[in-house]
Amino acid sequence: MKEADFTTKYESTWCPGCGNFGLWIAMKQALAELGLKPENVLMVYGIGCSGNGVNFTKTYAWHSLHGRAVPTAVGAKLANKELTVIVMAGDGDGMGEGMGHFIHALRGNADITYVVHDNKTYSLTTGQAAPTANKGYKAKSTPEGIIEQAVNPVSLALAAGGSFVARGFAGQADQLKEIFKAAIQHKGFSFIDALQPCITFNKINTFKWYLDRVYSLDDNSEYNRTDIKQAFKESLIWGKKIPVGIFYQNNRATYSDHLPQLKGKTLIKRPVQVRNVAPLLKEFS
Amino acid sequence: MKNKNKLSWKIAGEAGFGIKSAGIMFGKIFMKAGYEIFDYVEYPSLIRGGHNTFQLIVGTHSVNSVTKGVDILVALNQNTVYSNITELVPGGVVIYDKDKVKLTAKYKAQGIAIPLTTLAKQAGGELMRNVVAIGATLALVDQDLKIANQIVKNNFKRKGEKIVDNNLKALKLGFDFIKKNFKQDFLCCLPTLEAKNNILITANESLALGALAGGLNFYVAYPMTPSSSILHYLASVAQKLGIVVKHAEDEIGVINMALGASHAGARAMVGTSGGGFALMVESLGLTGLTETPLVIVNVQRGGPATGLPTWTEQADMQFMLRAAQGVFPRIVLAPGDAQEAFDLGAEALNLAETYQLPILILSDKLIAEGNSTVPAFKTNHLKINRGKLLNQTQLNKIKGYKRYKVTNDGISPRALPGMKNGLFIANSDEHNEYGFSEEGSANRIAQVDKRQRKLDTFAKVLPEPIIYGNPKAKKTIVIWGSTKGVLLDAYTELKSRQQKKIKIMQLQYIWPFATDFVKQVLNKSRKVLLVENNSNAQLGQLIAQETGIIIKDKLLKYDGRPFYREEIIKVLKKF
Numbered sequence: 001m002k003e004a005d006f007t008t009k010y011e012s013t014w015c016p017g018c019g020n021f022g023l024w025i026a027m028k029q030a031l032a033e034l035g036l037k038p039e040n041v042l043m044v045y046g047i048g049c050s051g052n053g054v055n056f057t058k059t060y061a062w063h064s065l066h067g068r069a070v071p072t073a074v075g076a077k078l079a080n081k082e083l084t085v086i087v088m089a090g091d092g093d094g095m096g097e098g099m100g101h102f103i104h105a106l107r108g109n110a111d112i113t114y115v116v117h118d119n120k121t122y123s124l125t126t127g128q129a130a131p132t133a134n135k136g137y138k139a140k141s142t143p144e145g146i147i148e149q150a151v152n153p154v155s156l157a158l159a160a161g162g163s164f165v166a167r168g169f170a171g172q173a174d175q176l177k178e179i180f181k182a183a184i185q186h187k188g189f190s191f192i193d194a195l196q197p198c199i200t201f202n203k204i205n206t207f208k209w210y211l212d213r214v215y216s217l218d219d220n221s222e223y224n225r226t227d228i229k230q231a232f233k234e235s236l237i238w239g240k241k242i243p244v245g246i247f248y249q250n251n252r253a254t255y256s257d258h259l260p261q262l263k264g265k266t267l268i269k270r271p272v273q274v275r276n277v278a279p280l281l282k283e284f285s
Numbered sequence: 286m287k288n289k290n291k292l293s294w295k296i297a298g299e300a301g302f303g304i305k306s307a308g309i310m311f312g313k314i315f316m317k318a319g320y321e322i323f324d325y326v327e328y329p330s331l332i333r334g335g336h337n338t339f340q341l342i343v344g345t346h347s348v349n350s351v352t353k354g355v356d357i358l359v360a361l362n363q364n365t366v367y368s369n370i371t372e373l374v375p376g377g378v379v380i381y382d383k384d385k386v387k388l389t390a391k392y393k394a395q396g397i398a399i400p401l402t403t404l405a406k407q408a409g410g411e412l413m414r415n416v417v418a419i420g421a422t423l424a425l426v427d428q429d430l431k432i433a434n435q436i437v438k439n440n441f442k443r444k445g446e447k448i449v450d451n452n453l454k455a456l457k458l459g460f461d462f463i464k465k466n467f468k469q470d471f472l473c474c475l476p477t478l479e480a481k482n483n484i485l486i487t488a489n490e491s492l493a494l495g496a497l498a499g500g501l502n503f504y505v506a507y508p509m510t511p512s513s514s515i516l517h518y519l520a521s522v523a524q525k526l527g528i529v530v531k532h533a534e535d536e537i538g539v540i541n542m543a544l545g546a547s548h549a550g551a552r553a554m555v556g557t558s559g560g561g562f563a564l565m566v567e568s569l570g571l572t573g574l575t576e577t578p579l580v581i582v583n584v585q586r587g588g589p590a591t592g593l594p595t596w597t598e599q600a601d602m603q604f605m606l607r608a609a610q611g612v613f614p615r616i617v618l619a620p621g622d623a624q625e626a627f628d629l630g631a632e633a634l635n636l637a638e639t640y641q642l643p644i645l646i647l648s649d650k651l652i653a654e655g656n657s658t659v660p661a662f663k664t665n666h667l668k669i670n671r672g673k674l675l676n677q678t679q680l681n682k683i684k685g686y687k688r689y690k691v692t693n694d695g696i697s698p699r700a701l702p703g704m705k706n707g708l709f710i711a712n713s714d715e716h717n718e719y720g721f722s723e724e725g726s727a728n729r730i731a732q733v734d735k736r737q738r739k740l741d742t743f744a745k746v747l748p749e750p751i752i753y754g755n756p757k758a759k760k761t762i763v764i765w766g767s768t769k770g771v772l773l774d775a776y777t778e779l780k781s782r783q784q785k786k787i788k789i790m791q792l793q794y795i796w797p798f799a800t801d802f803v804k805q806v807l808n809k810s811r812k813v814l815l816v817e818n819n820s821n822a823q824l825g826q827l828i829a830q831e832t833g834i835i836i837k838d839k840l841l842k843y844d845g846r847p848f849y850r851e852e853i854i855k856v857l858k859k860f
């Protein structure tokens with residue numbers, strides 16, 4: 001498999017230079033390098049610029065409602081564990097409308113990968129502040145600057161029981177690709193906060209802004225990604241310096257591991273037959 | 286004169302008194318004794334205290350409704366005397382706990398004082414007052430303890446031998462107390478008859494069983510009265526049957542999980558009540574646009590908002606018909622009792638996959654939480670129909686596979702993720718035949734029309750409304766859902782001269798609408814009466830919309846209570 005095998009003929013609708021391209025390429029490369037075939041991958045997209053990638057990425061796909069990609073992906077994976085299920089959603093989608101689902105999916109640890117396109121804005125709706133926007137960020141709906149404090153997706157994911165928590169940057173596509181590969185291979189719910197500059201609406205969190213700040217956790221030989229306390233401490237760093245890499249990983253049981261009825265053949269490949277309910281009627285007789 | 290083979294029995298007290306478990310045991314005893322049962326619970330939305338009642342109607346023929354009148358009232362607390370004593374029929378009796386309850390002078394003659402607390406304690410614990418009362422009732426109606434002993438044993442088996450023994454003792458103490466202290470010349474007499482092959486079940490449980498029979502393998506829900514027992518029942522059998530049952534984080538999560546599962550190829554269903562359905566509405570439209578098969582159950586309660594959580598109403602029909610923005614096809618079904626809930630539960634999954642759209646099932650609290658006796662369900666007549674779902678061999682033969690291919694019947698061949706040669710996007714944006722986002726005018730019209738054509742296709746095989754009574758009668762009563770039971774029971778009690786003049790038309794398939802059939806029936810009727818458990822005649826509105834016929838005579842009830850048999854008999858006699 002090559003990266004191009006995951007590209008459709010549909011023309012991209014992203015702005016030239018959009019941070020989404022970095023994520024898109026890294027994801028396609030990751031899928032190709034893992035030897036996955038388009039038909040074995042189900043990508044579930046949110047609604048936003050990020051979600052519009054549905055049209056140019058060649059896999060099975062579900063373009064969900066705004067905020068609802070994660071539960072859809074969880075349901076699909078429970079029904080067919082043979083699929084590689086990946087969610088691509090914006091930070092408005094995932095941290096605004098869909099925040100509840102995010103926390104519960106982390107708790108449940110279904111074996112899917114969740115990539116949040118973190119551009120700190122609602123780009124498709126012309127650049128309002130997303131919940132990830134830094135306090136004081138000015139945009140059309142918050143002309144005096146956003147009052148709420150920024151959501152920290154990495155700390156949240158750690159606190160809610162994430163078994164794989166990472167952050168990547170669209171400007172460093174190679175590292176991002178490696179993170180995606182590790183995330184897809186991880187057994188459990190993998191969360192990646194993917195920093196992705198919106199070059200049209202966000203004039204603050206630009207490629208340069210990030211390049212001046214990001215450092216890789218991989219460069220720190222002392223960093224132990226199985227240590228939740230260290231991960232949590234590192235996750236709180238945001239400002240002059242911004243850490244990227246895999247913050248934390250453990251191998252706790254996935255949601256399906258707890259369901260003995262899902263052992264063996266994947267649910268949807270079992271024959272669908274009229275079930276004889278006679279034995280169940282005893283309880284009512 | 287003794288009233289043979291018929292009884293209206295009601296037990297009442299606080300939540301936590303074992304009202305419901307007593308009711309179920311009582312029902313099972315008389316089912317085994319060859320009788321038919323319908324039961325009705327009233328309870329407020331709380332866990333301890335409040336006033337709970339459990340009423341059982343026992344008869345020799347099919348029983349489908351409650352009566353206002355009570356033959357035997359069991360008062361476990363004083364509140365029952367205040368709240369329910371006026372329901373006693375002439376000649377009826379109240380069994381009351383002499384240790385705790387005082388009877389007003391007016392009702393002394395109808396009182397049967399039993400030291401329920403003392404006897405229960407003697408058997409091993411005060412909690413068994415309910416079982417003592419069952420024993421007492423059995424003595425009053427000429428039933429022996431043979432069957433009751435067995436039912437009580439089965440009921441408490443899980444809790445160990447000691448508990449079983451104590452309860453058997455309690456049963457006998459109640460029974461003996463009546464035999465020793467009272468004359469058994471009560472107006473109801475229920476000797477053991479030949480047992481039928483019946484089960485005692487609620488429409489929630491039977492709907493779940495129907496869906497299971499129909500191949501359900503994925504159920505997601507969030508608890509909400511009165512739909513929760515579908516979730517509870519399915520969760521209790523999930524591991525044994527090898528299906529997924531998930532209590533999700535909220536109703537939006539519920540429907541989207543089910544959509545993901547169905548998209549992957551599962552036979553999926555979700556269940557809720559009106560409030561949870563309200564949260565699902567945006568995703569209902571997504572179901573329609575992505576043409577994903579899904580069964581959605583709404584067990585109605587009194588709305589709006591939190592409304593009357595534990596009471597019955599039929600006020601969500603118009604909401605279900607119109608929920609979500611835009612236009613897309615849906616099928617709406619309304620079972621009238623436990624048997625129909627079973628049948629439609631199985632059929633709904635077939636319809637969902639055949640027409641690739643949302644199937645909405647409208648049930649309500651009265652049947653969803655009320656048990657009734659029905660013949661043990663059979664499955665040999667059932668079939669699984671997965672519609673145009675492709676297998677790999679079929680898919681291999683298709684060049685340039687189009688998931689949303691424009692077809693004459695509106696239904697497109699369906700591939701599943703994981704299949705070779707079938708890549709497509711299930712897209713919440715308007716899309717072309719492949720699923721790619723497309724906003725062009727011609728494509729939009731083609732896709733809207735294609736989706737809508739699925740209903741025209743279904744309309745060709747749409748089951749007709751059900752007619753009871755004399756099909757040629759000129760007087761027509763129009764109903765849907767749970768009002769079926771009370772109408773049929775009241776009708777049965779009419780003189781045959783009166784019966785001949787009346788027919789009852791039940792709409793079970795609400796949407797698409799059986800326009801021609803309904804129009805014809807109504808046009809041929811001299812008198813029409815609409816009976817609905819809501820305040821604004823929602824079926825009446827639908828009929829007016831589809832046929833232009835406005836039904837003027839309406840019997841509407843919206844106090845959270847079902848129609849009582851007496852009310853309907855009165856209306857039918859005058860009709």
Ligand SMILES: Cc1ncc(C[n+]2csc(CCOP(=O)(O)OP(=O)(O)O)c2C)c(N)n1
Pocket residue numbers: 046047048049050051066089090091092093094117119121122123124125130
């Ligand atoms: C229920 C609902 N509310 C609002 C919208 C409008 N809407 C579409 S995209 C979007 C925000 C997108 O922001 P984000 O998720 O961050 O994605 P981005 O465009 O930045 O990639 C909003 C509010 C919608 N489609 N659905």
